[in-house]
Amino acid sequence: MSTTSQKHRDFVGEPMGDKSVTSLSGIGEILGKKLEQQGFDKAYVVLGQFLLLKKDSEMFSEWLKDASGANSRQAGSCSQCLREWCDAFL
Amino acid sequence: MSLFMEDPAHFSKSRLKSELVAHNVVLPPVKSRKEIYVDLHLKHIAQKNAGDFSSDDEDQENDLAAKEEDAEILVQSCLTDDDLKAVLLKHGVKAGPIVASTRALYENKLRRLQQSEGQGHVNGVEKGVLYSDSEEEEEQGEQEDGESGSEGAKEEIDELSNQAQQGSSQNGDFVYPQCFLLSSRMRAHATRKWEPIPKRNSRNGIKSSQQIPVGITKASSVDQRSGLGSGFPSGTHSAVSNGGSSISPQQSFSITEMVQEMEKRKSLFSCPNTERELNGSNVQEHWSRFNRPDTPIVDTMKNQSPYYTPKESPYKMKPSQEPVKDTIKEMFLNMEASPTGICATRRRPIKGAAGRPVQYIYPDSPTTIERREVERRLVPIHIQILVFFIVACLLYIIYVCVEENSFNPFVALLDSPGQGSESEEGLVLQAETQVTPVISRQE
Numbered sequence: 001m002s003t004t005s006q007k008h009r010d011f012v013g014e015p016m017g018d019k020s021v022t023s024l025s026g027i028g029e030i031l032g033k034k035l036e037q038q039g040f041d042k043a044y045v046v047l048g049q050f051l052l053l054k055k056d057s058e059m060f061s062e063w064l065k066d067a068s069g070a071n072s073r074q075a076g077s078c079s080q081c082l083r084e085w086c087d088a089f090l
Numbered sequence: 091m092s093l094f095m096e097d098p099a100h101f102s103k104s105r106l107k108s109e110l111v112a113h114n115v116v117l118p119p120v121k122s123r124k125e126i127y128v129d130l131h132l133k134h135i136a137q138k139n140a141g142d143f144s145s146d147d148e149d150q151e152n153d154l155a156a157k158e159e160d161a162e163i164l165v166q167s168c169l170t171d172d173d174l175k176a177v178l179l180k181h182g183v184k185a186g187p188i189v190a191s192t193r194a195l196y197e198n199k200l201r202r203l204q205q206s207e208g209q210g211h212v213n214g215v216e217k218g219v220l221y222s223d224s225e226e227e228e229e230q231g232e233q234e235d236g237e238s239g240s241e242g243a244k245e246e247i248d249e250l251s252n253q254a255q256q257g258s259s260q261n262g263d264f265v266y267p268q269c270f271l272l273s274s275r276m277r278a279h280a281t282r283k284w285e286p287i288p289k290r291n292s293r294n295g296i297k298s299s300q301q302i303p304v305g306i307t308k309a310s311s312v313d314q315r316s317g318l319g320s321g322f323p324s325g326t327h328s329a330v331s332n333g334g335s336s337i338s339p340q341q342s343f344s345i346t347e348m349v350q351e352m353e354k355r356k357s358l359f360s361c362p363n364t365e366r367e368l369n370g371s372n373v374q375e376h377w378s379r380f381n382r383p384d385t386p387i388v389d390t391m392k393n394q395s396p397y398y399t400p401k402e403s404p405y406k407m408k409p410s411q412e413p414v415k416d417t418i419k420e421m422f423l424n425m426e427a428s429p430t431g432i433c434a435t436r437r438r439p440i441k442g443a444a445g446r447p448v449q450y451i452y453p454d455s456p457t458t459i460e461r462r463e464v465e466r467r468l469v470p471i472h473i474q475i476l477v478f479f480i481v482a483c484l485l486y487i488i489y490v491c492v493e494e495n496s497f498n499p500f501v502a503l504l505d506s507p508g509q510g511s512e513s514e515e516g517l518v519l520q521a522e523t524q525v526t527p528v529i530s531r532q533e
Contacts, residue, residue, distance in 0.1 A: 053195070054186040063195050 008077065011043075012084045019043045026077030031068040038067055050082045057083060111190055112168075174200065181207075 008025035022032035024043050040046050053059040061075035171188040174196055178185040181203045185196050
């Protein structure tokens with residue numbers, strides 16, 4: 001992934017606070033809704049899952065695909081943005 | 091064996107709950123009674139298990155072939171979190187916390203890993219389940235070593251042990267294999283393989299010898315399956331050929347049969363290797379039995395006992411064990427085999443200690459060197475005394491001289507004012523004398 005989306009840069013650029021799950025890069029309206037149904041309503045909940053998986057992008061992508069039906073690109077984008085956020089703010 | 095399969099009512103509520111969660115069953119409201127959990131358990135889990143597993147020991151030998159796949163999956167889902175983690179670790183995956191939200195992922199991962207490892211390694215799970223971590227190295231070693239078994243036998247045994255594993259891991263209900271008495275030699279071989287079972291499932295008591303076949307086939311299956319792609323040619327052939335011929339999975343076993351097999355195996359194997367037989371090998375065998383907990387030592391023992399058991403012999407080719415081997419051999423060179431298996435050796439003197447000439451003189455410590463240096467510079471004591479007397483004499487002579495000559499310089503100095511007064515007096519006298527003649531002249 002050579003370039004990053006605007007959404008990605010927005011998310012990585014600042015603490016996530018109470019941002020909703022849809023502010024994650026790669027998570028749009030539909031995926032966001034699916035995640036919210038499973039209780040992942042905030043970005044930090046998804047981050048929690050990401051951290052539970054020991055920041056393993058591969059596993060996280062796997063989970064995201066399972067949980068929300070995201071495709072590989074979306075999952076990869078989301079995990080990358082969470083990883084970079086962790087690098088910056090953890 | 092499958093107490094718990096059949097009677098979920100004996101479970102604690104929390105356990106039921108976790109079981110249900112593990113099976114992705116929607117939990118009833120928090121305050122619901124245990125019966126509800128039990129019902130759910132029966133409905134969702136027991137059914138599934140009943141479909142997949144024969145619920146009793148006797149059935150283990152039967153429907154083996156059909157259910158490998160299901161078994162695998164179910165084994166995963168019935169692993170505890172810790173077990174799952176351990177199994178993953180054995181596959182080289184460092185699992186994070188296994189909680190409700192991550193468990194499914196890790197199970198998937200494990201399944202994928204197992205699939206990718208192929209049919210031959212399907213029983214990786216089994217090993218993971220059955221063998222504790224401490225045994226793992228050994229298992230791995232064996233896995234690497236002897237391999238080449240006849241494929242047919244291997245498959246069968248795979249299935250059997252797989253089934254056995256299902257039973258054991260599912261039900262958590264195990265037998266202490268040690269409950270029967272084996273010949274000492276046998277034990278050296280067999281208990282090694284069996285120990286993990288009770289270790290992991292020690293809460294259940296001795297049940298019956300029904301479980302024995304499982305243990306045996308497990309051991310043998312490990313023998314045969316172990317070490318795909320191993321690079322150690324020697325010893326493996328005899329190991330596997332013996333193992334393959336000895337145990338056919340479908341038949342039931344008796345202890346005596348087992349013992350015979352072991353003996354046969356051993357004798358077969360010892361033939362080609364007699365020339366390599368160390369006089370300590372028997373003892374080492376015994377020794378290894380007594381020291382099983384520390385695996386590396388056991389392994390090195392195995393290095394030296396070529397006919398110990400077929401399975402272990404490949405270890406002697408293992409380069410990594412070489413360094414240890416020498417010292418061990420040196421230590422136990424003089425040991426002799428004893429029929430009881432208990433061996434005692436005379437205490438041997440430590441090298442360089444009493445009874446031997448000192449072969450090596452330790453370098454002096456810095457302080458002794460320093461002291462020696464100082465001593466070298468010191469004048470011998472008689473010279474010191476001589477010098478002392480010389481100096482004393484010199485001082486005395488000087489004193490005496492001073493006494494004698496004291497009048498000369500000091501008295502002169504001291505007397506100089508007296509001399510002065512004397513001269514004055516002299517002058518006065520002179521003056522008087524001068525006056526007197528004057529006076530006398532005047533007179």
